[in-house]
Amino acid sequence: MNLLNGPVFKRLEGAISAAELRQKVVSNNVANADTPNFKRSEVLFEELLAQQMGNQTSQINGKRTDSRHFVIGQSDSVPGASIVADANTVMNNNSNNVDIEREMALLAKNQLTYNYYIQQVNHDMRMIRTAIEGRA
């Protein structure tokens, strides 16, 4: 039975660690806002997840009777968050491309997204607790 090991929960877990990583990367961008020749980085996760899930809706699913079988169609695997450096743009005359307004906006957005994920995790757990206790 998949109480806490289901694909939804795994996706949430991946999203939370991606948000943590993004927090660190944005902090690093803000920290280096005055550093000459610094190039900002970004964390990709939601896009990768949407890509993976979007590709799977119309595909056939293979049933796996052995853990060594290849996965056909929908897989439970969650893509890992990846860091990409934005090396091509230039913002200031010292080759730094950190736009502090944008970074602060990303910071606020990431924080709200993180809170939302945590709330979702708590909601899932409450539902399971309701099922265990058998009362609302």
Add this chain to the structure above:
Amino acid sequence: MKLTNGFNVSASALTAQRLRMDVISSNIANAETTRGKFVNGQYEPYKRKMVVIEPIQPSFSDVLNAQISGSERAAGVKATRIIEDSSPSKLVYNPSHPDADEAGYVKLPNVDVMKEMVDMISATRSYEANVTALNATKAMFVKALEIGK
């Protein structure tokens, strides 16, 4: 936990901006200092100081851990050096000054107070932005403690 590392990133920036602030204060304080250094029997005026900041290069173990556990390379910022501005000193005609030369000119430091004020505002704003980032990380950490409550 990964989140604690975000504290280090922001803290390193706070340290670097604080150092910038200290150096700017020193420049403004010494804007009129004619006896900054004693070289070959003569006083030289104070030279404007500047902070060189660089991103922290991850160590070997950091890179290895990043390769094993997934990609993480954000490491923060650090001030590596304090260098002196080599632009020429200001010459002011003031024959009554104790450090005036034979022609009556005094060498004053190459500090432009206006420039220092602008740098100071920049350092203050950066410091504030990093405090905001630190607070955001802290709020996320507190939120993570609520999981399963």
